[in-house]
Amino acid sequence: MKQDESTQWxxxxxxxxxxxxxxxxxxxxxRGLLEPAWxxxxxxxxxxxxxxxxxxxxxLLRELGLGLxxxxxxxxxxxxxxxxxxxxxxxxxxxxxxxxxxSRTVDATMSALRQGDTxxxxxxxxxxxxxxxxxxxxxxWGDTVVDESKNRHAAMSPTQKQAFMDExxxxxxxxxxxxxxxxxxxxxxxxxxxxxxxxxxxxxxxPDKASYTGLGRMYxxxxxxxxxxxxxxxxxxxxxxxxxxxxxxRNLA
Numbered sequence: 001m002k003q004d005e006s007t008q009w010x011x012x013x014x015x016x017x018x019x020x021x022x023x024x025x026x027x028x029x030x031r032g033l034l035e036p037a038w039x040x041x042x043x044x045x046x047x048x049x050x051x052x053x054x055x056x057x058x059x060l061l062r063e064l065g066l067g068l069x070x071x072x073x074x075x076x077x078x079x080x081x082x083x084x085x086x087x088x089x090x091x092x093x094x095x096x097x098x099x100x101x102x103s104r105t106v107d108a109t110m111s112a113l114r115q116g117d118t119x120x121x122x123x124x125x126x127x128x129x130x131x132x133x134x135x136x137x138x139x140x141w142g143d144t145v146v147d148e149s150k151n152r153h154a155a156m157s158p159t160q161k162q163a164f165m166d167e168x169x170x171x172x173x174x175x176x177x178x179x180x181x182x183x184x185x186x187x188x189x190x191x192x193x194x195x196x197x198x199x200x201x202x203x204x205x206x207p208d209k210a211s212y213t214g215l216g217r218m219y220x221x222x223x224x225x226x227x228x229x230x231x232x233x234x235x236x237x238x239x240x241x242x243x244x245x246x247x248x249x250r251n252l253a
Contacts, residue, residue, distance in 0.1 A: 008037065009052070011045040018055060025055075031068050033058055033075065053081055060092065069206070164203050171196035175240055176232055185242035194247040197240070209252040216244030 015022045025045075028034040034055055036045035047055075054075070061071045075084075112118070174193035183190045201207060207215060219225045219237045229237040 008046045008048055011036070011047070014047050014052065014055070018052075018059065020055070020059070028055075028058065028068075031072065033068060033072055050081075053085075057081075057084060063092075164200070167196065167200040167203070171200050172229075172232065172236075175243070176236065178243075179233060179236060179239050185239065186246045190243050191247055191250070194240075194243045197244070198247060198251075207248075207252070209248040212248040212252055213245050216241035216248075219244075 009017070011022050011025055014020070015025060025034065029036065029045075034051060037048040037051055038046050040046065057075065058071055061074060171193065174196055175190075178187065178190040178193050181189075198212070201212070201215070219229055220241045226237045229240060
């Protein structure tokens with residue numbers, strides 16, 4: 001239905017106001033992220049205030065570094081625009097605070113250099129949230145996967161972060177129970193336990209068959225991961241690897 005002309009904008013007007021090209025707006029439509037309010041007989045797209053507000057949310061999430069697939073998942077889970085904007089604002093403030101902390105560390109570094117002082121390694125890297133596995137992850141799975149994973153975690157609320165830890169523990173406990181029960185890697189109960197592990201991984205990224213299988217191999221091949229799982233049981237890393245391979249073959253593309 002055609003809207004009141006005072007509350008509608010052409011695609012060109014939206015592109016100018018938002019600094020987003022018309023091509024990008026059409027791409028968002030193709031990806032199912034942003035449908036126009038209506039399309040004229042001449043094929044021109046028109047947008048109302050609800051569409052502009054949705055575009056604002058898309059751009060906010062892009063600023064946070066999320067990919068389009070992840071943005072779609074976030075938007076699909078949000079039905080109340082005001083509530084969603086409140087969440088996005090909280091994320092932006094958290095990111096502002098993180099950058100403020102990093103800025104203070106850089107200021108301290110500059111001050112120390114001017115005065116000829118020596119800083120401890122701990123203070124040099126204070127508030128820089130570095131992951132010791134990040135470089136390897138980028139080599140294995142690429143920058144896009146790692147960047148989206150980092151931004152998903154940065155966007156988590158305290159409740160979501162606790163749920164992330166709880167699900168990791170639940171998956172490990174379930175796998176241990178299957179291992180101690182002598183169940184093979186392809187047993188239905190074992191596969192259900194691996195399903196918990198897979199759901200936990202989805203908090204961070206969405207692996208395909210090859211990458212999920214490769215992650216399982218890493219749990220055995222990388223001494224750090226192997227030590228983490230084998231502290232529960234020296235057989236656990238290899239058991240999880242085998243079970244993940246079966247799960248990937250059966251369930252992932």
